[in-house]
Amino acid sequence: MAGLPRFLAGRLIKAIVILFAIVVINFLLVHAAPGDPAMVMAGEAGAADPKFVEQLRQQFGLDRPLLEQLATYVSHVATGDLGFSYRQQQSVWDLLLARLPATLVLTLTAFVFALVVGIVLGTLAAVRAGSVSDSAITVLALLAYATPIYWVGLMLMLLFSVQLGWLPAFGYETVGGGLSGFARMIDIGEHLLLPALTLGMFYMAVYARMTRASILEVRDMDFVKTARAKGLSHGAVVVRHVLRNAILPVITVAGVQAGHLIGGSILIETVFAWPGLGRLAFEAVLQRDYQVLLGIFFISSVMVIVFNILTDLIYSLVDPRIDLAR
């Protein structure tokens, strides 16, 4: 792993370049969209006369040329200042930091669930290819793959919260429950279960299908024959030789999709009233809260980049042929 520091340094430089591009493009895109926060605010205040709007514009710097606004924004971001939300009367950083943990808990849980269950189901299906359990898993995966996730969320909510009453229907934790320590974690866990399941379902299906296909391909490779010729049992051949090789493409795809999960969480957080970044984004869009929106874009870009670097690192651990120094 002599190449690790060099690899990380290289990726860091690339990441900064990419982030700069993302900040600029996002800024321009947001400003290209119709609607102006000053108009919206003035409209809400019931005082949409041009003078007031002009005053708001001046206050927020919206009257300056776009390039100047861009330069100001970029220089602020470079110093770690993501701006101030006049709607919420809070700095964007504080808003993001308050919402980030909830989103991370939700997306990571969904991701781990999707990966573990997907790989296990895919393996079972592949090992018994052509059997009833294979067909059942394939159909299940197809359903999870094809069903819109918000609908799945609503149905799960109906079943487990409304009909059966087993799990809470929305929120991050029981409001006013006064719980702390372990009891609070259990409470959060109960709230987490349905949204995480809903969010992870689609990805679980993707990983199950990929794992199955990949195992069926690897299973016929020469080194698997070598492993069998050693006298290894069927299970040992699958776990030690087939699965390790079959999982490589799944890791690649999972790494790319880990970033997508944040996008997916916007819907889920809205359906389950989960107080995370996704819902913040939803609200910010409705309110034309540019600063918050840009902050969310920025944070999710950072997360995608971090996930990609992590994927490369994991890949190099699993596959010795990948030389990070190259």
Add this chain to the structure above:
Amino acid sequence: MNAVAVSSSSAPSPVTAFPNRQPLLDVRGLSIALPPSADRELAVDALTFTLNPNEILCVVGESGSGKSMTAHAVMGLLPVPSVRVAAGALLFKGNNVLTMSEPEQRALRGGRIAMVFQEPMTALNPLMRVGDQVEESLRIHTDLDRTARKARVIELFAQVGLPNPAELVRSYPFRLSGGQRQRVMIALALACEPDVLIADEPTTALDVTTQKQILDLIRSIQAERQMGVMFITHDFGVVAEIAHRVAVMRHGKLVEIGTADEVLNRPSHPYTRQLIASVPHAMGDRPPFTPSGEPLLLAEGLHKTFHVGGGLFKKGKEVTAGKNISLTIHPGETVGLVGESGSGKSTLGRSVMGLMKPDSGRLLYKGTDLLSLDRRAFRPFRREIQMVFQDPYASLNPRRMVGEIIAQGPIAFGEAPAQAMARASDLLAMVGLDASAAKRFPHEFSGGQRQRISIARALAMGPSLLIADEPVSALDVSVQAQVLALLDDIRHRLNLSMLFITHDLRVASRVCDTIAVMQRGSIVEMGPAAEVFGNPQHPYTQSLIDAIPGRGWEIPADLSHGEGVSA
């Protein structure tokens, strides 16, 4: 003149029968059934033979003869249920392997009976250290503790001649060359001191000098441990090098079995005779080639360096594929470019085709420097220079009918479709195929037939120069002989020049007028074929010729003219 030099160096004494000892393997009436969709019912049909301790039995046959299936059945590696043993018994030291429980079979597999496969590049798990892969076998079959197992693996690596074993055990397969990987496979097979070693074409994928080393290794280890070795091959040169006894299989049936001397020097079955006649050997009656007229192709001082790896922050490695390559091809001449993998022999062919641009040098075709042309200016030369590729399974578009494949090039150059299709039929006849082939798809043909189609496709353009890159390497030996004869015939009839790229000196000796031997990007020796083979000057050429398997064996005189060969 039939020398019985069955084995050249470190000769193990040919083993006679062991009347008082039980055979290691006793195969009785073995039949292996194929799935209903296959082209025949049985892959192996009532096969009976024995393998004795301390002998090497070569099982010879072409693809589809059932020789690998038999080995897989012994190892319990048949892809059941689609392929299964339909009848017969497989006795290992008197016990029927087929009726054993799965755990009993597993104890045999890798323990008492071990196997080495054909393709060393893919036979090892790419994600596991090679030492661990060998150790895994010791863990299953022995009581050794971890330390003892590690020590044993290092010992095994040393025995199979791997360099620096204590460090090599920690390498991953991709760091090792093909020959080294095959040594690892052999170490793996030997780990538990098996009674029977099954080697399924273990040297087919290797370069000729590496092949010699691996054959020597198998032979010496066999003699030392007095193992029974079932050695599967299609190459009678290899048979002559290593076999004590020989079994010849065709279409799943045993056609002939006997001692190496009997089968190699006095083959009785017509099929054996045909196979031996097909073994590539220099045609003594080839008239020496006298160049006339201006050279067709003149390569001068070609250089090509590849940059491997590298990126934003690191400089890559440089690999020299061509170093000052100069070579001349006259009209009607066949120049053989011979070398081992990585010697750069494909570089020249690809440069002439315009598929690759050398870094420097000149490449004159009828006086025009091809390297100075841009894409448009090069286009007329595409007609003149055509290529036949190595893999007939990958080089024909599977979605096109054969006639279209052949006519496509001429049509692209403006020939009327009807005329081009008519010519395609003529060309099919010329390469020995029925005109009806034009309306069929490539998958309906065998490998040899597809290579004929590839040749017809190349000829359709009316080329002056044919570049054949390993055109027979993927073919069975009897088919190989036919395709070589076809190429030789066509180039005489059409007065074609040919650049014939091959790793197989025996093949080169059969069709080439001039031989150029390449090593590490340079041509180390070049001259008339008879001289290069008869009196090699460069040490590398000598080592290549020494490594040709079965050099001590001369094909029986009545078979040495390569005639009487039919499909």
